Amino acid sequence: MIIYHNPRCGKSRNALQALQSAPCEVVEYLKNPLTVDGLRELSRLLGLKPLEFTRTKEPVYRELFGNTIPTEEALLQAMATHPILMERPIVVIGNKAWIVRSEKAINKIKP
Secondary structure: EEEEEEOOHHHHHHHHHHHHHOOOOOEEOOOOOOHHHHHHHHHHOOOOOHHHEEOOOHHHHHHHHHHOOOOOHHHHHHHHHHHHEEEEEEEOOEEEEEOOOHHHHHHHOOO
């Protein structure tokens, strides 16, 4: 299990605490951003388009794209450069990933 974690985010801290009973790799993605290829793979595992796991209310998103909708490639590049744009927390188990922002979502994947 891998959890893409931001220690400053309460939902991320809660998910990490709830999932700590199972062995997991914690990736502080702000310190260790994913590459464009890594984000592309994460998109596949999530079953979501990049825009669907992007924090579009972040100021950097508005600075980069304004009111336009970026291409998937532009968005992946932006998330690789500005990892704050990636939704959190994201948990990967095997060949599936989930955004786990609620206790209900955590309980669905809890080993």
